[in-house]
Amino acid sequence: MKSNEKSLEEIKKEIEFLRREIERHNYLYYVKNQPEISDEEYDALMDRLRELEEKYPQFYDPNSPTQRVGAPPAKEFATVRHTVPLLSLDKVTSYEEFMEFQNRIWRFLGKKVEIDYTATPKLDGLSIAVRYEHGRFVRGATRGDGFEGEDVTANVRTIKSIPMYLMSEEAAKLPVLEIRGEFIFHKDDFERLNEELAKKGEKTFANARNAAAGSLRQLDSSITAQRPLKAYFYEIVYVEGREFETHWEKLKFMEAAGLPLVPYARYCKNDEEVREYYENILRERENLPFEIDGVVIKVNRIEYQRILGQVSHHPRWAVAWKFPSQEAISTLRDVIWSVGRTGAVTPVAILEPVFIAGATISRATLHNEDEIERLGVMIGDKVVVRRAGDVIPEVVKPLVELRTGKEKPIVPPTHCPVCGAKLSKPPGEVIRRCPNRFCPAQIAESIKHFVSRKAFDIEGIGDKQVETLLREGLIEDAADLFTLEPERLEKLERWGPVLAAKIVRNIQNAKRISLPKFIFALGIPGVGEHLANVLAKHFKSLDALRNATFDELIQIPEIGPNTAQSIVDFFADEHNRRFLEKLFSVGVEVEEIREEEEAEKPLSGKTFVFTGALSSMTRDEASELVESLGGRVSSSVSRKTDYVVVGENPGSKYDKAKKLGVTTITEEEFLKLVGRA
DNA sequence: TAGCCTCGAGTTCA
């Protein structure tokens, strides 16, 4: 090596220095808005880094600032399972409702103490989870359904306000730090983007949220790189190597790590300060640089958060206090009655089209007859319309004072609007149903259900296609799909030979299906996605489910008498039996469940109840133990209980167990059962 | 038996 040349070691040092330095300037520019150097100086650093990286490719790093221009287009986003589910938030819309939220907290804590909170604006964008390992950015994922999202690592890398290396020493040494934030467009950036898109003759975005979603979910991340997306973080969802006592501490920690923190965050020492905060933000809403739809309030003390826990979809320690949604006035033109898969007849409002929150609304659900009665709405009324959660259109109320006298009452139909059968309304139920199972509407809806994503998932067959196929007489039921021939499809309007062949292929590929999806696809009344899974897990084969008796079914947790009867009826029905046989005869194959880990766990399917004090462990520890072995713990004895574990000084649960004839075991026997003795 | 929670089934628009 020539003496005037730098050693590799020195090159590596310089590259690393440049990367850190550029990252630091990114932080000063994008997060702090206080650049220390001019654009020219910044460009010079980048040029030098690029030069060195080109010459010494052995020092490649995907997190280098030079890589923030985007990666080659991907074919599709990979799915990633979140380490910790990203929950949504419960919501309130008034101070009274917020106080109910606080009352619930007091109830759960078992004491009425002053609760302190953190409050932040609720950004209206796209939620993301970002993961750092040893201070280094490793992954970005969208929220998705909360459990699984899309891997958008390449896209996230192009957002320059997101550090590739955490700045504080404390954060850099954590093995894992997973944080949650929101991608948004600032209002001015959004307008500028739309102007540019319009100039180029491209489609513009209806609102800033769509722009954020559309920009992030680009398979070609170099497009994301050119969009002025902003990211703001507000939660640490998972961390290894550090404990936090308060949420406020988490926010400060993220800020110190160089992460862009959600602006206008505030500590509130009690509910009164929360109310002030809400009112301030609401007043300032128009002046904020971005769209928000409320404020997020979190219980500050992590200890309380832990005690409060969560329900399936949201934590009990946080709430979104939403602003009133945007409303508009329209005219109720008419009410039509639509017939669903189960024959349920529901009223839909036909409205004079009106633009609200980024979309033109012309229809809105009225839910059911009781709702119409409650609203007291009539055809011809001027009505207030809003988008619930800024999504689903909803009639809020009629403007009675604007009535002309020409309004007509809304009369629920006595006969099915599709097939003319007389509707039935069981006593005590709110919904009217069409009893005709051969009603064209029910047939169409059940086929749509059958092909939908969570059932047979046949790509290329959607609502429109099902209707066309039915209208053209190519199918009469879902089983007919599997014998469709491309030659017949081609003749349909707008279905070329290529498309027809592709759809037939998709249909054939869907023939093999997992048991839970198959059960869901059948559309048994009362059995949705969740119960389909429960049933599949329990019976493991379609035959076992088909032959299940009412008594067997009600033994299963979550299956009560109503659902059990519905399932028995479904499989007893001659027409349904023939339909199943037809499915098999056209080649549908249901995969049975293999003996899974879950099933092999020693306590799976067993329910435990504890009564009295245990000597070797606490109730909580015992519960955890049972659950880790696949069992369930319940707090009261029922005939579904398998074991009642009787400790010191048992209570009434012991008597109840005796009465119901449920097995009781001592602590020693319990320990033997779980393999601890 | 009431109250909490989850689920199913209906809904809109781009």
Add this chain to the structure above:
DNA sequence: CTCGAGGCTA
């Protein structure tokens, strides 16, 4: 997102 209803717990 909304409602009603079913299931479970207290």
